[in-house]
Amino acid sequence: MDSYFINKPNLDRLVKSLSKTYKIFAPVKVDNNRFYKKVGEDGLEKSVIGEIRAVEPIKSFYFPARIKIAEYFSSKEDSDTKEKPIAIIGAKSCDLVSFKVMDYVYSQEPFRDPLYVSKREEGLIISSDCTCYGETCFCAAIGIMPYPIEGFDINLSELDGGYAAKAGSGKGEKIIRDYFKLFQSAEPYIEKRNANRKKLKEDLLEHVKKSKIPPKDSIQKAFKSKFDSPLWEEVSKTCVECGACNMICPACHCFIMVDQKRVDGFERLRMWDSCLLMSFARVAGGANPRKLLAQRMRNRFDKKFNFFQDTIGRFGCTGCGRCIEACPGKIDIREVLSKLER
Amino acid sequence: MISNPYLPIKTEVLDVIEESATIKTFRLKPEAPVHFKAGQFIEMSIPGKGEAPFTPSSSPYEKDKLEITIMKAGRITGMIHNLKKGDTVGLRGPYGKEYPLSEYEGKEILLVGGGVGLAPLRALFLALIHDIEKYKSVLFCCGSRTPSDIIYKDCVLDKWQDLDKKRVKFRITVDRKDDSWRGNVGLVTTTLDKLDINLKNSVSIVCGPPIMMKFATFKLIEVGYKPEQIYLSMEKNMSCGIGKCGHCRLGNFYACKDGPVFRYDKISHIHEIWD
Numbered sequence: 001m002d003s004y005f006i007n008k009p010n011l012d013r014l015v016k017s018l019s020k021t022y023k024i025f026a027p028v029k030v031d032n033n034r035f036y037k038k039v040g041e042d043g044l045e046k047s048v049i050g051e052i053r054a055v056e057p058i059k060s061f062y063f064p065a066r067i068k069i070a071e072y073f074s075s076k077e078d079s080d081t082k083e084k085p086i087a088i089i090g091a092k093s094c095d096l097v098s099f100k101v102m103d104y105v106y107s108q109e110p111f112r113d114p115l116y117v118s119k120r121e122e123g124l125i126i127s128s129d130c131t132c133y134g135e136t137c138f139c140a141a142i143g144i145m146p147y148p149i150e151g152f153d154i155n156l157s158e159l160d161g162g163y164a165a166k167a168g169s170g171k172g173e174k175i176i177r178d179y180f181k182l183f184q185s186a187e188p189y190i191e192k193r194n195a196n197r198k199k200l201k202e203d204l205l206e207h208v209k210k211s212k213i214p215p216k217d218s219i220q221k222a223f224k225s226k227f228d229s230p231l232w233e234e235v236s237k238t239c240v241e242c243g244a245c246n247m248i249c250p251a252c253h254c255f256i257m258v259d260q261k262r263v264d265g266f267e268r269l270r271m272w273d274s275c276l277l278m279s280f281a282r283v284a285g286g287a288n289p290r291k292l293l294a295q296r297m298r299n300r301f302d303k304k305f306n307f308f309q310d311t312i313g314r315f316g317c318t319g320c321g322r323c324i325e326a327c328p329g330k331i332d333i334r335e336v337l338s339k340l341e342r
Numbered sequence: 343m344i345s346n347p348y349l350p351i352k353t354e355v356l357d358v359i360e361e362s363a364t365i366k367t368f369r370l371k372p373e374a375p376v377h378f379k380a381g382q383f384i385e386m387s388i389p390g391k392g393e394a395p396f397t398p399s400s401s402p403y404e405k406d407k408l409e410i411t412i413m414k415a416g417r418i419t420g421m422i423h424n425l426k427k428g429d430t431v432g433l434r435g436p437y438g439k440e441y442p443l444s445e446y447e448g449k450e451i452l453l454v455g456g457g458v459g460l461a462p463l464r465a466l467f468l469a470l471i472h473d474i475e476k477y478k479s480v481l482f483c484c485g486s487r488t489p490s491d492i493i494y495k496d497c498v499l500d501k502w503q504d505l506d507k508k509r510v511k512f513r514i515t516v517d518r519k520d521d522s523w524r525g526n527v528g529l530v531t532t533t534l535d536k537l538d539i540n541l542k543n544s545v546s547i548v549c550g551p552p553i554m555m556k557f558a559t560f561k562l563i564e565v566g567y568k569p570e571q572i573y574l575s576m577e578k579n580m581s582c583g584i585g586k587c588g589h590c591r592l593g594n595f596y597a598c599k600d601g602p603v604f605r606y607d608k609i610s611h612i613h614e615i616w617d
């Protein structure tokens with residue numbers, strides 16, 4: 001696939017035009033954090049396309065925190081006004097990797113999740129390279145590059161007042177074709193893009209060195225060896241069971257369903273759930289395979305670094321570091337990983 | 343258009359049968375037929391309140407109706423116990439893996455059930471006797487706490503006793519007897535002594551409360567069954583029923599989509615299976 005270059009004014013033009021088809025979100029910067037904001041009339045003026053991931057995980061758009069998933073036993077159907085599909089601009093590599101988990105859970109046969117699948121199929125993702133790293137970033141330590149490799153429609157690498165653009169899907173290629181006059185040859189920029197990527201990867205690897213995270217390929221084995229270790233009790237000492245780590249994690253997919261009465265009939269809602277909560281695995285009779293907080297803490301790591309490694313061949317962790325920022329108990333996933341091999 | 347897997351089917355309660363002080367069987371007629379295989383489960387909901395997973399206890403060969411036997415144990419089962427004939431509930435499913443009947447053909451089959459765990463075994467038993475000539479024999483070992491806790495009394499103590507006695511046998515026991523009881527007294531594991539079964543050509547299927555499953559499984563191993571000859575119905579928090587919500591994970595499996603019926607050798611290495 002060929003690469004192209006698009007300058008900033010032209011990207012703005014492209015996005016304004018795409019906003020006729022899509023509801024577009026791009027990160028804006030508030031203090032030192034980035035938050036997705038709907039792109040309006042003023043285009044990308046305030047958006048930050050490079051830098052690092054936003055505070056909220058990208059799953060929020062495809063698997064919302066609370067959503068109606070069914071209406072039942074009502075006499076009239078809700079006339080659902082069809083919303084525009086979502087386009088995300090400035091999604092980062094760690095965001096795209098989280099789709100490997102989410103797609104496995106919500107798009108696989110035989111029970112595909114209709115809401116998730118339609119948002120994924122109709123949506124558009126214009127991702128971008130990270131241009132720096134955050135204090136809690138550790139993707140490179142677990143084999144994820146700070147620039148997208150796959151899973152995007154178009155990827156942008158910021159440089160020289162614009163972006164090197166690469167199509168990653170038929171949908172992305174078509175957009176580049178349809179707006180061809182906004183693009184120019186990327187030829188002069190590719191070398192620089194590659195040099196930027198190499199430099200950031202090296203800087204990030206240097207940054208995560210002090211965390212002493214075991215090599216990616218030995219994490220699962222190390223976890224298994226620590227199954228019965230006092231480590232889990234130690235790690236969970238400061239856990240207040242708030243579930244923030246689950247909510248903010250781009251790869252945490254668990255949910256609970258809640259039914260309620262409507263004026264006419266009933267509805268079923270789906271809300272994010274947290275495996276750190278006492279009731280998570282409890283059954284009606286009261287039996288609970290994970291009564292102890294330490295068991296639930298271990299379960300979180302079991303799911304991320306053992307279960308998903310076995311089932312989809314990769315971790316249920318993207319190295320985004322959001323859970324480190326969110327935890328009121330200062331539990332640091334990098335530190336836990338480092339202790340697996342001690 | 344993908345069909346909505348979270349949408350329940352409107353279902354009428356045709357009858358409520360009191361099995362014991364805490365267990366009732368609900369006879370249900372869904373608006374659209376639910377074709378389940380023995381061992382699979384459904385999600386039954388109280389409209390506007392929530393749902394819970396249950397394994398039907400009726401014959402899978404009955405096409406438009408099904409029965410579900412439920413012990414009053416929590417919030418939803420408490421509301422289900424208040425249901426009356428003519429009430430409306432919701433149903434989703436069937437979900438999960440059934441008992442692999444073709445693997446049981448030509449074999450001597452041992453069923454071991456405790457308490458409300460007899461429910462899935464009744465569906466299995468009815469499927470087995472439907473084609474009884476395919477199987478060498480069936481021995482059904484049933485345990486209950488007291489004689490009044492025995493469920494399906496009309497079947498277990500009466501109707502089923504008239505089946506082909508050469509092929510179908512019962513061992514019924516209670517943990518504690520009362521004045522009326524003339525049968526065996528002891529835990530269900532005591533019925534597994536002195537089995538008149540060729541173990542080499544046998545399979546055993548266990549369902550009951552976690553503690554009973556654990557000790558029955560250990561007992562079966564002790565009397566000579568191999569882990570690959572033992573089938574368990576695991577009780578986990580199967581909430582969505584379709585492998586998405588994450589609650590019923592058991593090692594690398596989800597009880598709802600890889601189970602609830604598991605061959606013991608496939609799960610024996612997993613921590614926390616009996617909890």
